[in-house]
Amino acid sequence: MFEGLKKAFQKLSNTIKDKVEYKELKEDDVEEVLEDLKLDMIENDVAFDVAENIIENVKKELIGYKVKRGESVEDVIKDSLKNSIMKLMEYENNDIITKIKNKCSKNEPFVIVFLGINGVGKTTTIAKFSNVLKKNNISVVIAGADTFRAGAQEQIDVHAKRLDIPIIKGQYGGDPASVAYNAILYAKSRGICTVLIDTAGRMHSDVDLMEELKKIIRVTKPDMKVLVVDALTGNDAVEQARLFNDNIGIDAIIITKIDADVKGGVAISVSSITKKPIIYLGYGQSYEDLKKFDPKEYVNNLFD
Ligand SMILES: Nc1nc2c(ncn2[C@@H]2O[C@H](COP(=O)(O)OP(=O)(O)OP(=O)(O)O)[C@@H](O)[C@H]2O)c(=O)[nH]1
Incomplete structure (x- = not known):
């Protein structure tokens, strides 16, 4: 199930991990990979506006973020993406x-x-x-x-x-x-x-x-x-x-x-x-x- 989006998120973490180690995340570090991710998301049934919204939120969170020593860049990015997606799915849902x-x-x-x-x-x-x-x-x-x-x-x-x-x-x-x-x-x-x-x-x-x-x-x-x-x-x-x-x-x-x-x-x-x-x-x-x-x-x- 969901191999398409799983692959897209995996690819993103790997690319950024290779680019960034222990420093402040700059626009250059994330711009290209996040744009790629947006296209991957659209290919995997995320509506255009929705994909754009997610990527903008993630960019805002990541650019300027100081990656701490010992902190995994991959986790920082994944958490940001997870939170951004989750926010779009959490509506009042009384049992x-x-x-x-x-x-x-x-x-x-x-x-x-x-x-x-x-x-x-x-x-x-x-x-x-x-x-x-x-x-x-x-x-x-x-x-x-x-x-x-x-x-x-x-x-x-x-x-x-x-x-x-x-x-x-x-x-x-x-x-x-x-x-x-x-x-x-x-x-x-x-x-x-x-x-x-x-x-x-x-x-x-x-x-x-x-x-x-x-x-x-x-x-x-x-x-x-x-x-x-x-x-x-x-x-x-x-x-x-x-x-x-x-x-x-x-x-x-x-x-x-x-x-x-x-x-x-x-x-x-x-x-x-x-x-x-x-x-x-x-x-x-x-x-x-x-x-x-x-x-x-x-x-x-x-x-x-
Ligand atoms: N794999 C899978 N098949 C499902 C699922 N739900 C329904 N189906 C199948 O989808 C087909 C259509 O399901 P129906 O319940 O007849 O669809 P319907 O919307 O009532 O169709 P109409 O009566 O034409 O409006 C059937 O073969 C179901 O067995 C599901 O969650 N997974």
């Missing part, structure tokens, strides 16, 4: 499980709408998250509100059956907002704690589908709107995050297919551009393959 439990204790269901374009892994992610809830003894109902794509209802139904979770389905071509609303009524009448709403994948450019999504949100008044993006789509994922956030407004992000991501920059970009927290990473196709996002762990992994 979602706690939030659900709090609302449930007031006898109200916590409603989450999952958004994203076709094939990013939304349905699989809902199944994985249902599994997390089950393990925490939190009850859940799924709303199959993708009444648009042929096969979508059957696909989510298979997951619900396997996980033994109730599901409210709709007719193809039917109103997805009404499916979602029925699922909320179902949850309220049975004291179910969570409603997870699967929506049809849509492009930002698809005005009808975007309007449909806005209607689902008006009708269901969700506690959270979670955007699901696929790490393998690189800059497209970043663009989707920007557009869904501008058009609909999102509260959190889940990134899927991290297991196959050889670059590593998508998480840095989507979080920095939307200023919304990443809450989970999907790293495989089984129900267990959903991991809570920890910015510190993510960044440390890039420097392993």
Whole structure:
């Protein structure tokens, strides 16, 4: 995972280590290598503005820094980079499980709408998250509100059956907002704690589908709107995050297919551009393959 960015950071440390030993870091020491690093980052799915921001912060920190005797230049540079990247990923991220439990204790269901374009892994992610809830003894109902794509209802139904979770389905071509609303009524009448709403994948450019999504949100008044993006789509994922956030407004992000991501920059970009927290990473196709996002762990992994 993330070999692209790992190599870029490794290369930088080695180059600077060769250039500088025990002295004050000058612009000449770092300018060229940091510019190279910026290009490497952009190649590895860090959005241009974001890469520029990171490099500017690192430059400010490093130029004029007096490397102490016994201090490793490599560590100074790595720490500066780590801190700069981490700052872009740390947004308020109160534990979602706690939030659900709090609302449930007031006898109200916590409603989450999952958004994203076709094939990013939304349905699989809902199944994985249902599994997390089950393990925490939190009850859940799924709303199959993708009444648009042929096969979508059957696909989510298979997951619900396997996980033994109730599901409210709709007719193809039917109103997805009404499916979602029925699922909320179902949850309220049975004291179910969570409603997870699967929506049809849509492009930002698809005005009808975007309007449909806005209607689902008006009708269901969700506690959270979670955007699901696929790490393998690189800059497209970043663009989707920007557009869904501008058009609909999102509260959190889940990134899927991290297991196959050889670059590593998508998480840095989507979080920095939307200023919304990443809450989970999907790293495989089984129900267990959903991991809570920890910015510190993510960044440390890039420097392993
Ligand atoms: N390797 C890997 N594959 C994943 C992951 N998450 C989902 N997938 C696969 O990605 C494919 C698409 O997933 P779906 O859940 O059907 O995607 P979707 O976004 O619901 O698609 P639509 O229903 O078309 O909107 C499936 O083959 C999943 O098994 C992941 O974290 N890692």
